[in-house]
Amino acid sequence: MRVNRWTVTLLAAFVALLTIAPLLWMVSVSFMARGEASQFPPPLLPDSPTLDNYRMLFGTFGVGRFLANSVLVSTLATVLALLFTVPAGYAFATLRFKGRDATFRLLVAALVVPGQIGMLPLFLELKAMGLVNSYAGALVPWLAGIFGIFLVRQYCLSIPDEMLEAARIDGASEGQILRRVVLPILTPIIVTLALFVFLSSWNDFMWPLIILADQQLYTLPVALAAMSREHVQDNELMMAGAVITTLPVLILFLALQRFYLSGLLTGSVKG
Amino acid sequence: MTAVSRTREARAGLGMSAPALTAIVIFFVIPAVASLLLSFTDFDIYALADLSNLRFVGFQNYARLVENPLFWKAMGNTLWFVLLGVPFVVGLSLFAAMLVNSRWLKWRPVWRVALFAPYVTTLVATAVVWRYLLHTRYGLVNYLLSLFGIAPVDWLGDPHASLPAILIFVGWKTFGYNMIIFLAALQTVPRELEEAARIDGAGWWTRLRHVTSPAIAPTVLLVSVLTVAAMFQLFAEPYVMTQGGPAQSTVTILYFMYEEGFKWWNLGSGAAVAFLLFLCILAVTLVQLRLARKAV
Numbered sequence: 170m171r172v173n174r175w176t177v178t179l180l181a182a183f184v185a186l187l188t189i190a191p192l193l194w195m196v197s198v199s200f201m202a203r204g205e206a207s208q209f210p211p212p213l214l215p216d217s218p219t220l221d222n223y224r225m226l227f228g229t230f231g232v233g234r235f236l237a238n239s240v241l242v243s244t245l246a247t248v249l250a251l252l253f254t255v256p257a258g259y260a261f262a263t264l265r266f267k268g269r270d271a272t273f274r275l276l277v278a279a280l281v282v283p284g285q286i287g288m289l290p291l292f293l294e295l296k297a298m299g300l301v302n303s304y305a306g307a308l309v310p311w312l313a314g315i316f317g318i319f320l321v322r323q324y325c326l327s328i329p330d331e332m333l334e335a336a337r338i339d340g341a342s343e344g345q346i347l348r349r350v351v352l353p354i355l356t357p358i359i360v361t362l363a364l365f366v367f368l369s370s371w372n373d374f375m376w377p378l379i380i381l382a383d384q385q386l387y388t389l390p391v392a393l394a395a396m397s398r399e400h401v402q403d404n405e406l407m408m409a410g411a412v413i414t415t416l417p418v419l420i421l422f423l424a425l426q427r428f429y430l431s432g433l434l435t436g437s438v439k440g
Numbered sequence: 441m442t443a444v445s446r447t448r449e450a451r452a453g454l455g456m457s458a459p460a461l462t463a464i465v466i467f468f469v470i471p472a473v474a475s476l477l478l479s480f481t482d483f484d485i486y487a488l489a490d491l492s493n494l495r496f497v498g499f500q501n502y503a504r505l506v507e508n509p510l511f512w513k514a515m516g517n518t519l520w521f522v523l524l525g526v527p528f529v530v531g532l533s534l535f536a537a538m539l540v541n542s543r544w545l546k547w548r549p550v551w552r553v554a555l556f557a558p559y560v561t562t563l564v565a566t567a568v569v570w571r572y573l574l575h576t577r578y579g580l581v582n583y584l585l586s587l588f589g590i591a592p593v594d595w596l597g598d599p600h601a602s603l604p605a606i607l608i609f610v611g612w613k614t615f616g617y618n619m620i621i622f623l624a625a626l627q628t629v630p631r632e633l634e635e636a637a638r639i640d641g642a643g644w645w646t647r648l649r650h651v652t653s654p655a656i657a658p659t660v661l662l663v664s665v666l667t668v669a670a671m672f673q674l675f676a677e678p679y680v681m682t683q684g685g686p687a688q689s690t691v692t693i694l695y696f697m698y699e700e701g702f703k704w705w706n707l708g709s710g711a712a713v714a715f716l717l718f719l720c721i722l723a724v725t726l727v728q729l730r731l732a733r734k735a736v
Contacts, residue, residue: 174544181539185554188612192557194580195569207578257460264453265446272461279468281725283673285694286718287471289701289711290478294471296488312463337445343452372562374676375694379702390564394680397568404572411565422560426553429560433617434624 192419199223199409206404222409232413234385235392239371239414242304242388246311246370247363254314255359258321259351263328264343273322276315284310285375292379306380307388311370317362323435324358325351361432364425371418389414478711485705501712511713513688514696517603521671521692522724525607529667530660532611533618538652540619541626552623556616563613567680570609571596574681596682599689606677606690614670618663625659626652661732668724672717693717 198206200218226232260266261273291309292301300306328351336346352359374390381387387395393410400406422429479501486493505511539545540552558566573580574595582592595605629652637647675694678684684691684699693713701710 174546177539177542177544178546181542181545181551184536184539185551188616189554189557190580191566191569191573191612192561194573195566198572206572209578210583211578211580253460253463256456260453260456264449264456266450266453266457269453269457272457276464279464281722282472282718283669283721284468285673285675285697286714287468287475289471289697289707289714290474291467291471292701293478293483293707294466294474309467312460313466313468314460315464315468318460343448343456347456368560372560372564374564374679375698379698390562390676393568394564394676397571397680398683404575404578407568407572411562411568415562415565418560418562419557422557423553426556430556430620433620 192415195408195411198405199412201405203403203405206408207402222406223413225406226409226413230396232389232392232410235387235389236413238304238386239389242307242377243367243371245304246308247367249308250311250314250317250366251359251363253312254317254362255321255352255355256347258318259325259347259355261318262322262325263330263333276318280315280319288376288379295380301380302382302386303380304386307377307386310376311366314366317366320362320365320432320435321355321358324355328354357428358432360425361428364421364429365432368418368422368429475711475714478708479715481708483706483708483711488705488707497708501709502716504709505712505716510688510691511696514691514693517689517691518672518674518693518720520603521607521674522668524604525610525671526664526667528607529611529615529618530663532615533663534622534656534660536615536619537622537626541623543631552620555619558613559616561613563676564680566613567609567677570612571681574605574609597686599687602682602686602689606674606681609681610671610674610677614667618667621663622656622659625656629655658732661728665725665728668728669721672721672724693720 194213197214199222200220201212201215202217202219202221205212205216261269295301295306295309300309332350333346336350341349371388372390373388374394377388377391378394381391384392384395393407393414396410397407480496480498481487482495482497482500484493536555540548540555545551572578574582576582576592576594576597579595581595586592593601595601634647634651637651642650673694674692675698678690678692678695679698682690684695694717697710697713697717700706700713
């Protein structure tokens with residue numbers, strides 16, 4: 170059994186290394202001097218590590234602006250998504266109102282419909298509203314988060330009814346109950362949902378590509394895609410750009426992975 | 441409970457769900473329905489400038505699509521992505537899940553996070569990284585292959601290699617997500633059952649067939665459905681790595697829709713593509729669910 174134990178662990182370590190190797194290499198190449206990575210065999214570590222690529226990205230290419238755009242759009246998307254979906258998820262789970270169950274069944278069915286189906290009409294709709302080429306236009310899809318409602322509702326189903334009744338008898342209004350009694354219980358699922366929305370809006374590409382025409386408004390992925398089309402040969406520079414784009418979300422995930430993985434299972438297995 | 445508090449509860453319920461429901465109707469339901477209507481019009485760059493140029497054209501957009509070779513190319517490519525990608529991704533995820541679930545594994549959480557990490561990275565950023573990894577002359581992938589005496593492959597330049605190359609990237613990016621779902625299913629297999637089978641002399645393969653697979657069969661289906669839907673929605677991968685090329689070998693349905701709609705501004709025709717894409721996803725999902733019902 171001794172042999173077995175170590176073979177399995179070694180195999181897992183090998184597979185894990187193979188999996189994160191592209192990310193490690195991305196970081197390594199981002200510190201290489203210009204042209205250093207264009208050799209055969211490809212160098213694994215920089216000869217003399219340099220920050221030139223990062224300096225050039227922030228200095229010449231104005232990546233600071235795109236980074237700020239991404240932070241702004243993702244933060245606002247997260248706040249708005251929470252404001253819209255948390256009360257709705259709670260209402261669908263615990264409050265009795267007319268048409269509640271029928272509406273919820275429709276929402277669950279709508280989860281199957283991919284958002285890209287309505288992208289062209291949504292573009293025209295936002296054009297009529299004057300929201301094309303604005304942050305507001307980029308934020309709009311995050312308001313309609315059916316998955317978030319579903320996630321919060323699932324969690325709220327475990328809140329005991331007696332608890333809410335007790336608060337009602339004490340004379341608390343429904344709004345007060347949500348704020349003072351329910352929200353503290355919901356903290357874990359709110360963190361999970363916030364993390365989901367922040368990561369997905371940060372990583373989102375197709376919608377910002379469509380709705381943001383002005384380069385000043387580009388988020389990091391849109392800017393990186395545009396840059397990578399123009400600078401196909403500048404590998405070291407592109408790797409630095411990839412690091413700036415993906416490192417923030419990777420760190421966020423590593424810090425809060427417990428919340429992320431538990432939410433992922435609620436969403437997929439019960440869905 | 442009094443009638444007054446019942447009314448209050450109902451009013452609060454409506455009030456709390458109204459903002460989200462309104463947003464869903466305006467930004468999701470109406471556009472999805474409008475997509476079907478739009479597909480029966482000749483909405484183009486002229487209509488974009490002046491709505492009076494808009495005409496109802498019936499099924500003309502669909503008729504034109506059927507005659508467009510690039511549309512069929514995109515459909516065919518997407519079909520290949522599904523046919524090759526689903527077994528590839530499901531197999532990879534299941535392998536990773538069984539490895540991480542192994543009873544002899546030490547430091548389990550470390551390996552789990554490492555294998556999951558690619559899933560949370562930014563798609564565009566890692567696509568840029570992989571475009572470089574797959575570089576014909578300086579890429580690490582071809583270097584590794586050369587160690588085994590395999591001649592360099594022109595991954596992103598050869599029409600026969602480009603689709604598998606993108607699939608390798610997609611598999612790397614997504615297997616961690618499915619692995620977590622498989623892990624949850626594998627953990628429902630009682631250890632005692634496996635233990636009993638082992639004591640009865642059942643080998644690894646027998647245990648896999650008779651103990652593990654019945655328990656995870658529904659999950660295999662769930663993951664397949666999710667993966668089919670994901671394969672139908674590939675866009676950023678070809679956009680960044682190949683721009684649909686070479687020789688249009690990586691144009692996906694969604695990439696085709698994007699070009700129709702936002703490059704050529706044929707929004708009517710683009711909407712028709714979107715609607716057909718929806719029908720495809722729906723059909724495949726229904727067939728898979730039907731098969732599952734028969735199998736169970």
